[in-house]
Amino acid sequence: MKRYIIAIILCIAASQTSHAQDQEIVSQSDAAFFEEEKKELINDYSMIGANYGVTFTNMMFNPAKYNKETLMYAHYASITYTKYCKMFGSIPLFGVVLGIATGDEGFSFKPNLETGEPGGLVDGATRARIKVIEIPAMAQIHMDVEPVKVMINVGVYGGLRQSITREGPGVTDEYRNSFKPYENRWDYGLQGGGGIAIMLDPIEIHFNCLARWSWNSLYQPDYASKYYYNYAYPLDIMATVGIHFQLTKRYGKTRKAIRQEAYDIVYGNKE
Numbered sequence: 259m260k261r262y263i264i265a266i267i268l269c270i271a272a273s274q275t276s277h278a279q280d281q282e283i284v285s286q287s288d289a290a291f292f293e294e295e296k297k298e299l300i301n302d303y304s305m306i307g308a309n310y311g312v313t314f315t316n317m318m319f320n321p322a323k324y325n326k327e328t329l330m331y332a333h334y335a336s337i338t339y340t341k342y343c344k345m346f347g348s349i350p351l352f353g354v355v356l357g358i359a360t361g362d363e364g365f366s367f368k369p370n371l372e373t374g375e376p377g378g379l380v381d382g383a384t385r386a387r388i389k390v391i392e393i394p395a396m397a398q399i400h401m402d403v404e405p406v407k408v409m410i411n412v413g414v415y416g417g418l419r420q421s422i423t424r425e426g427p428g429v430t431d432e433y434r435n436s437f438k439p440y441e442n443r444w445d446y447g448l449q450g451g452g453g454i455a456i457m458l459d460p461i462e463i464h465f466n467c468l469a470r471w472s473w474n475s476l477y478q479p480d481y482a483s484k485y486y487y488n489y490a491y492p493l494d495i496m497a498t499v500g501i502h503f504q505l506t507k508r509y510g511k512t513r514k515a516i517r518q519e520a521y522d523i524v525y526g527n528k529e
Contacts, residue, residue, distance in 0.1 A: 300350045300402075300509060302343045307464065307502030309336045309359075313494050317365035317476070320489040325368045325377025331387065334361040334496050340398070353398040355411060363388040363419070363445075363472070363492035380490070381438070382428015388476075388492075392417030394449050405457045412450035415470065419443045440481035445492075447473040460504040470494045 313334045316326060336359030344350045366385040367378035376384045396413030419442070424434055437443060453466030472492040479487035 300344075301507055302341070302350075303504055303506040303508045304339065304341045305462065305502045305504045306337070306339050307462070307500045309338065309464065309466070309498040309500030310334070311466075311496055311498030313361045313496050315362055315364045315492065315494045317363070318489075318491045318493050320487075323367070323378045323380075325370070327366045327368050329362075329364050329366050329385075329387070331362040331364075334498060335359065336394075336498070336500075338394075338500075338502075340502070342400075351399055351401065353400060355394070355396045355398050355413070357394050358391070359394060360389070360391045361494070361496060363390055363476075363494060365490070365492075376426065379426060379428060381433075382430075383424040383426035385425040387423045389420045389422075390417050390445055391420055392445065392470075396450060402457070407455040407457055407462070409453045409455065409464075409466070410450075411452070411466075411468070412448075414447065415449045416444075416446040419445050438477070440478045441476060442474050442478065445472055445474055447471050447491075451496075455502070457508070459508055462502040462504065464498075464500040464502055466496075466498050466500070468496045468498070470496065 311334045313331045314328050315331065316328045319326075336357050338355055338357035340353055340355050342350065342353040345352055364385070364387045365380065367376055369375065369384075370377050378384065380386070392415045394413060394415040396411040398409055398411045400407050400409045419437070422435065422437055422441075448471045449468060451466060451468035453464055455462045455464045470492070471494075474491075475488075476490040476492065477488065479489055482488055
């Protein structure tokens with residue numbers, strides 16, 4: 259009789275142990291399922307943001323000029339709209355960034371340490387500051403690792419050189435604060451860079467470093483001579499911090515999805 263009782267007790271214990279293990283496996287499976295489901299709920303969301311920072315500006319000359327120095331100007335500001343989308347409907351790594359920005363371009367030459375003379379001149383100027391307004395359009399690749407997002411941007415921009423201020427021994431009053439006839443007002447080129455964001459839905463704080471390389475010389479290449487050309491291409495780096503507001507939900511069902519579900523319940527899903 260004792261043998262039967264012991265056998266029954268062992269069977270019950272084994273059953274309970276197996277049930278607990280099954281429950282643990284189911285729990286782990288459910289957790290994995292819900293985690294995967296959460297990943298699938300990343301939306302094609304959009305956001306708008308304001309950015310502010312500084313510009314480090316220089317200029318690439320051809321023929322080359324030496325004794326250049328990099329200038330730093332504050333008051334770089336931009337407003338951007340970002341739209342995220344999925345590749346093949348499932349890979350949420352891509353986005354498009356459009357915006358409008360204002361900042362600076364320019365050049366400066368250090369004085370010769372031995373003679374004190376200007377280290378370089380451009381039409382009598384040793385320094386120039388150019389205010390620009392631009393419209394950037396960039397593609398973005400991003401990787402979200404909660405609560406941080408890593409971003410890489412690359413694209414183009416087009417804009418207008420609004421004003422210029424020159425300094426130097428050969429600057430005349432007529433062109434101290436105005437463009438010369440052979441100087442190009444339109445600006446366009448390549449823009450891109452990287453950054454990180456801290457995501458505090460629905461707010462995101464962005465830190466970016468962007469490079470802007472103009473493809474339109476400051477002046478017409480043959481302005482000084484018909485026999486040799488001169489080029490001056492602005493090359494700038496902008497460091498910014500921005501506050502961005504998510505216009506639609508990053509995770510979970512959007513209002514559009516909820517309305518569609520309500521419509522399907524009332525009228526039926528025709529698909």
